[in-house]
Amino acid sequence: MAVPGYEVTERRLRCVLPFEAAPAEVGLLRRTVVKQLSRWGTPVATDEAELLVTELATNVVKHVGEGASATLILEWRGERLRLEVHDKSQVVPSLKTMGCDEECGRGLHLLAALAVDWGTVLTAMGKAVWCEIPISGRHACLRIERAVEALEKYEGVDGGVAPPGRRRDVGLEESAVELIADLLHWTAACGRDPEDILDRAQMHYEAEADAA
Known part of the structure; x- marks a missing residue:
């Protein structure tokens, strides 16, 4: 007991x-x-x-x-x-x-x-x-900060830079799509299941969103 x-x-x-x-x-x-x-x-x-x-x-x-x-x-x-x-x-x-x-x-x-x-x-x-x-919500903030930093660095890759006049968040959104797609290609090349990686990422996100 x-x-x-x-x-x-x-x-x-x-x-x-x-x-x-x-x-x-x-x-x-x-x-x-x-x-x-x-x-x-x-x-x-x-x-x-x-x-x-x-x-x-x-x-x-x-x-x-x-x-x-x-x-x-x-x-x-x-x-x-x-x-x-x-x-x-x-x-x-x-x-x-x-x-x-x-x-x-x-x-x-x-x-x-x-x-x-x-x-x-x-x-x-x-x-x-x-x-x-x-212990606090600081973990989620750090994730967002890391994401923005990664996307800003990624914008110059494969035409990821938004054309002049485009909203900043639209450019980051397009970079996010390209980054996720490239990560899935890498996952498959390493012999792992891309869908499993997406499911695990979704579980991380939902757990932290519920805890916020």
Whole structure:
């Protein structure tokens, strides 16, 4: 059963929550996380954090085994909230082994779409699967800034410069279309599925738009 754990307040806020990998425990763990974030006063999308905690804990139930001991660590690091689940299995998950199906949802595909960064690491006792989400909306602003910078640099490629008199946003829009098309060509040339890349990008966008 999930317990209140303990909290250390220094330069970072950290909370450790041991739990048992069982379907009934996932809901309890999720509610505990919501209370902890409220106690910290983190300006983070609670729904997003709940969903990620659910995926991380459910993956332990499904791929490590029901009843297994695990631990969730919450850590507020600057402008990011880190969610880290430790278990005693050293089998490293992948998007293939923990893919999309009706039983476990979108698994790590959803994790990759919602988080700004994520990964797995082997530990002395097993492994940890972690992800980080932005504390504020600054992440979305940075994405827009990077997009404008990339499009401005791209305008001079393959006739991407808007003719004199054309509105600035129209020129950037045409550059965006050309850039996306070129990225899809690159994706296909690397042996990847362009539609899968578009779907993943759409998932990133929708998750961040909902969190805004």
